[in-house]
C-alpha cells in the first residue's frame with residue numbers, strides 16, 4: 001500500500017507518517033521472516049522469545065511489543081504505560097522502571113491475558129477520567145481513600 005494512503009487511514013492515531021512507515025516495515029518483516037503468518041508466529045513462539053524478537057524490530061519498544069503480545073496475540077504480558085507510572089507512583093504503591101513495574105504486576109496478578117487486558121483498560125480509564133497529568137480530579141477518584149495526593 002502506498003505510504004500516503006496508509007498514513008491517511010491511521011491519521012487519527014497521531015504521528016501517522018512515522019507510524020505508517022513503521023507499519024510497512026513491520027509488514028515486510030512478517031512477510032519475509034514469518035511466512036507462517038502473524039497469528040501462528042504469535043501463538044507458537046515462547047513468550048519471551050517473541051518479545052525479544054519484536055524488540056529488535058525498528059520502531060517497537062517495550063510498551064508496543066507488550067501491547068502486541070497482549071492485544072494481538074492474546075497472551076499474558078502486562079502493558080505498562082504513562083498512566084500506570086503516574087497512577088501507581090501517586091498512590092505510592094509501585095514505581096520505577098518499565099521492567100520493574102511490569103514484574104510487580106505480573107507477580108501480583110494471575111497470568112491471564114483477560115485479566116491483564118481489563119486491568120490495563122481500567123488504568124487507562126482512570127488516567128483519562130481522574131488521574132490527569134496536571135490537576136487530577138481526586139474528588140471523583142475511586143482510589144482517593146488510599147492515595148496520599150488529595
Ligand code: SF4
Pocket residue numbers: 087090091130131132136137138141142143144147148149150
Ligand atoms: S486520588 Fe488523585 S492523585 Fe490519587 S490516584 Fe486518584 S486521581 Fe490520581
